Amino acid sequence: MTQIKRKGAGGAMAVTQGHGNPKWTRDETLLALNLYQRLRGQVPGSNDSEVIALSQRLRALPVHQGAAKRDSFRNPDGVAFKLQNIRQVATGRGLGNVSALDKAIWQEFGERPELVQRLVDAIGAAVERGEADEMNVAAIDDDEVFAEGRVLTALHRTRERNRKVRGLLLDERQQTGTLHCDCCGAGPKASNLELALAGFEAHHVTPLAESTSGGTRLTDLALLCATCHRLIHRAMHVHKRWIGVAELKAFIESPA
Ligand SMILES: [Zn+2]
Ligand SMILES: [Zn+2]
Structure with a gap:
């Protein structure tokens, strides 16, 4: 077993990390x-x-x-x-x-030090407000983590899965006759209202680096069908950057 070198304050050598600690995220x-x-x-x-x-x-x-x-x-x-x-x-x-x-x-x-500073501020704010705790961060799978890391991915998920906010968005869309996916345009897939609504998900459109303040407004949300929502999250994971609904729409309309 490798010896772990430890030096006190002012030690000149680098010190190895302790064994058994989890990998850096x-x-x-x-x-x-x-x-x-x-x-x-x-x-x-x-x-x-x-x-x-x-x-x-x-x-x-x-x-x-x-x-x-x-x-x-x-x-x-x-x-x-x-x-x-x-x-x-x-x-x-x-x-x-x-x-x-x-x-x-x-x-x-x-x-991109300015972007990094904004992300670090957003991570700190999310933890401080309790919008990203150990439980909801642990619920994020490795293959769905955005480039900005687990905490901000969890924040995004927590916000858009908020039942109250999703309910308000669906009410508004029903009232205005715009119950369709903002990306592919797909409408309700069932005549039964509950089933029709189940096909839609709210997607938070605020880039993670700008998510330092709390609360979600209706204007922060897009309405996506479950497939487009999955695609936009996957696109952000694969491309390692924030992707907007308009950009996803362009991907879908002209697949490479
Ligand atoms: Zn769609
Ligand atoms: Zn989303």
Whole structure:
């Protein structure tokens, strides 16, 4: 078994991460990238106050069930080590153990510090408001996570599955005679009202980076048939970016 090197404050060597800790998620890597970008490429040691603050934030993030109970989980040593990995990806220098996710996140977000800041703010706000807790974050499957990570994916899901908001949207569409999919135009598939409505889902149209405020208004929602809703979520997962209803419509009308 490999020895875990531990050095105290001011230790010159990188310290390996504790065994048995879960892999870093997209959300966690975005938070670390945000600190790397704010420090403009400087990588402080594990005794730095920003590193300690990020360690605390990561330990409180609801992306790993129960994992935070382990002392070594996302401790300041682990955070400093992750910053070194990010620097290696960013500069091509260093000896860090770089993961495929570190590379992917750098490719997607490395040159977009303002977007990363907005995402980190949105993640913090969602956790603070309790709109993304451990239970609803855990309910998100790996193959449905958006580029912005599990917390914001869970926030999106929680908002659009809110029964009250969905009910208001369906009422409005019935009253205005616009009960059809905003993407493909499909109408109700059954004459029985309950069955007809069951074919439609609400989709939150606010890009995740802009979701720092609470509450959902009707204008935040599109009405999609279940197939188009599945497609738009899958398209965002595959393309690793936010995709609007108009863009999905264009995909469907002219398939590549
Ligand atoms: Zn549709
Ligand atoms: Zn949706």
